[in-house]
């Protein structure tokens with residue numbers, strides 16, 4: 465087993481897709497690093513990008529071409545100023561030149577130098593090949609696979625040994641729910657204690673806290689931005705942003721001028737059951753509207769499902785516990801991250817491998833676990849909450865209309881968040897010892913379902929709503 469940090473499961477990135485945008489972007493960055501070891505990049509004379517399988521079939525809607533190009537320019541997806549994106553891409557297209565790693569301008573005709581191939585490569589459905597040619601006539605070519613959640617690998621998995629060794633340094637090696645439960649019992653510790661102890665072998669407490677602060681800041685900012693931005697989402701489906709109008713109705717006249725003041729102001733609003741549903745939905749919609757417009761979000765564990773975890777955490781801070789603070793945020797995210805890594809190790813977090821159960825289902829399970837921990841649930845109840853949340857997402861297909869991460873994706877985040885809260889409440893009142901289905905059984909079932917699922921429903925836009933509803937209907 466390889467090491468998975470909490471910060472692998474919660475990565476700062478840009479929309480709209482972790483596997484189709486963030487992954488290819490990082491693959492472009494990785495290609496630069498590898499090419500640099502063998503060639504002087506200033507001598508590059510041409511570049512070619514080949515997208516395969518699901519990266520090709522939903523590549524336009526998921527901005528895979530744009531991400532690949534920006535990766536080759538050498539931009540970091542965690543810090544790139546997303547407000548520059550449209551102008552930058554327009555310039556590459558108009559000038560027909562790409563500035564490879566910011567070192568050399570290479571002729572680049574968008575429609576020729578980025579090719580969409582329907583063919584699938586055998587190793588993984590999400591594949592991208594980059595090829596560079598140099599003045600001496602030599603070429604350098606590498607294929608990368610985007611395996612979900614922004615993770616990028618190559619077939620030979622050169623870093624696998626190193627990652628395995630890091631995992632073996634964990635005092636508590638957790639690959640399954642049963643491992644976590646056993647360590648909690650043996651050590652008489654909470655799930656959070658076990659998870660934090662492991663993470664401390666990778667980075668210091670200060671680094672963990674800084675990382676969590678950064679992640680939470682992006683989550684809060686994306687909720688704030690989405691709730692304060694109106695209009696139509698890009699891509700041609702003409703989907704109207706909805707968080708803005710819902711937020712206007714809910715917030716009333718309470719004053720605020722920053723995301724942090726906004727959070728405090730929401731605490732002052734009256735909330736009955738309907739308002740709670742609307743607030744949670746509004747937070748989730750807001751993040752995924754930002755994601756759909758290629759904005760900055762936290763991949764949690766994917767971009768398509770980026771709204772679930774912030775919405776549930778915001779629910780806790782604004783509605784459930786008005787004294788909620790950084791310690792609660794840290795606990796929530798660490799527990800959620802651990803559950804995400806159990807799904808990644810035992811099944812998949814890639815929609816191209818497992819459909820939407822791998823995205824919304826996993827994010828809902830992660831959020832349910834984090835919330836249950838904050839509500840005082842014992843380790844068994846935390847795992848039970850994750851199991852309940854996934855159990856009711858099993859079989860969920862991925863069928864985004866026009867290949868855009870908008871319909872059904874944005875609403876699905878609201879549903880995943882509400883299910884997570886419901887799963888946490890059921891688990892808190894439940895006896896985990898009497899549960900008929902364990903988390904590990906549901907992980908296994910999800911993986912089996914993923915393997916049985918028709919390829920049409922795995923992020924290809926060749927089945928489901930994607931074919932029932934065409935652009936002409938919108």
Ligand code: SF4
Nearest residue numbers: 768815820823862873
């Ligand atoms: S349908 Fe689900 S898995 Fe597919 S792109 Fe949308 S959110 Fe992601």
